[in-house]
Amino acid sequence: MNQFQSWYxxxxxxxxTLIAINVVVYIAWQFLRWVDPINGFVYNVLALNTEWPGxxxxxxxxxxxxxxxxxxxxxxLLHIAFNMLWLYWIGKEFERMHGSHELLALYVLGGVGxxxxxxxxxxxxxxxxxxxxxxxxxxxxxxxxxxxxxxxYKKVALIFLGTVKLLYLVLGxxxxxxxxxxSSSGVxxxxxxxGALAGFLCARAGQRGIDLTSWARVFxxxxxxxxxSRRPDRSSRTATEPKMGFxxxxxxxxxxxxxxxxxxxxxxxxxxESSSSRSSRRSSRSASTSSSGNTDEVDRILDKISxxxxxxxxxxxxxxxxxxxxx
Numbered sequence: 001m002n003q004f005q006s007w008y009x010x011x012x013x014x015x016x017t018l019i020a021i022n023v024v025v026y027i028a029w030q031f032l033r034w035v036d037p038i039n040g041f042v043y044n045v046l047a048l049n050t051e052w053p054g055x056x057x058x059x060x061x062x063x064x065x066x067x068x069x070x071x072x073x074x075x076x077l078l079h080i081a082f083n084m085l086w087l088y089w090i091g092k093e094f095e096r097m098h099g100s101h102e103l104l105a106l107y108v109l110g111g112v113g114x115x116x117x118x119x120x121x122x123x124x125x126x127x128x129x130x131x132x133x134x135x136x137x138x139x140x141x142x143x144x145x146x147x148x149x150x151x152x153y154k155k156v157a158l159i160f161l162g163t164v165k166l167l168y169l170v171l172g173x174x175x176x177x178x179x180x181x182x183s184s185s186g187v188x189x190x191x192x193x194x195g196a197l198a199g200f201l202c203a204r205a206g207q208r209g210i211d212l213t214s215w216a217r218v219f220x221x222x223x224x225x226x227x228x229s230r231r232p233d234r235s236s237r238t239a240t241e242p243k244m245g246f247x248x249x250x251x252x253x254x255x256x257x258x259x260x261x262x263x264x265x266x267x268x269x270x271x272x273e274s275s276s277s278r279s280s281r282r283s284s285r286s287a288s289t290s291s292s293g294n295t296d297e298v299d300r301i302l303d304k305i306s307x308x309x310x311x312x313x314x315x316x317x318x319x320x321x322x323x324x325x326x327x
Contacts, residue, residue, distance in 0.1 A: 014107075018103075018107055022067055025067050025069075029068070029070060030072075048118060048134065050190075062115040066139045068134040069083070069135050071135075087136070090147050091107075094147050097322075098310060104216045105215065106146050106199060107136075109198045110139040110199050111142070111195060113195055113201075114141075114142070117190045117197065133191050135191075137192055141170065141173070141174075141196045141199065144169075145195075145197075145200050147203075149200055150206070152167055153322075154167075154322070174193060174196055177189045301321050
């Protein structure tokens with residue numbers, strides 16, 4: 001248990017919180033799905049109902065369905081396992097390079113995009129697409145597509161297929177989804193396509209200087225002010241001391257340590273760092289990239305991020321930074 005807590009506390013804050021919520025809800029559902037009132041409430045109020053009027057009258061379903069994995073047996077376990085594994089494999093690195101608020105925003109926007117497309121098709125073709133939708137697949141595909149667009153050279157290693165570009169993998173998955181749409185497989189194809197579309201639009205908007213993720217900073221603003229050594233008692237906290245944010249309280253309830261997220265959750269586009277902070281980061285990066293001969297270039301890119309933000313980087317600069325982070 002101590003080893004798990006240690007591992008959990010080392011993960012980026014948005015990633016570990018999203019995974020924890022999904023897993024806790026899934027486990028709770030396995031015990032409570034036999035209770036009729038709870039079963040009816042989850043399916044009728046929290047899952048996404050694409051039949052009219054459905055989510056039109058309960059818009060919160062566009063958010064809540066992204067945290068529900070209601071499948072039973074081995075199939076249900078595979079559903080949440082694949083979603084969370086892909087979110088971990090791709091989201092961990094993305095959050096550390098872009099900030100916690102961007103990963104959270106992509107997850108939410110991907111799920112909302114998938115839900116909206118599902119509602120549209122459910123209204124247009126209710127006999128074919130109308131159903132109850134649940135699961136984080138739309139949200140995860142939103143993250144995967146955004147990373148694939150921002151880093152078209154990123155590759156992943158797959159069993160039997162070898163190393164392939166992430167973009168090709170996502171497009172292949174969507175192509176299979178299109179074929180499944182012709183069958184009665186029950187797969188939420190529209191949610192997958194809508195999530196991928198939302199991720200694509202977010203990435204393209206960011207490349208054009210339009211930040212669609214800034215609204216999520218509110219969940220991490222306390223963390224961006226610096227790490228806290230320990231959470232003080234409520235009675236001793238002064239009026240000028242920042243209050244514990246929503247994610248801090250949620251993490252503590254789940255067993256995490258809020259202070260550990262401060263190093264990985266700050267936005268990459270925040271205000272300029274102090275010269276001493278930048279110097280220490282350059283020296284640590286220099287030690288890890290000296291063998292590649294790109295130390296000066298990485299230093300210049302890091303300074304540019306501090307002054308102008310990550311979105312100001314060119315594709316070549318992003319590639320250099322990404323390769324340096326892998327060494």
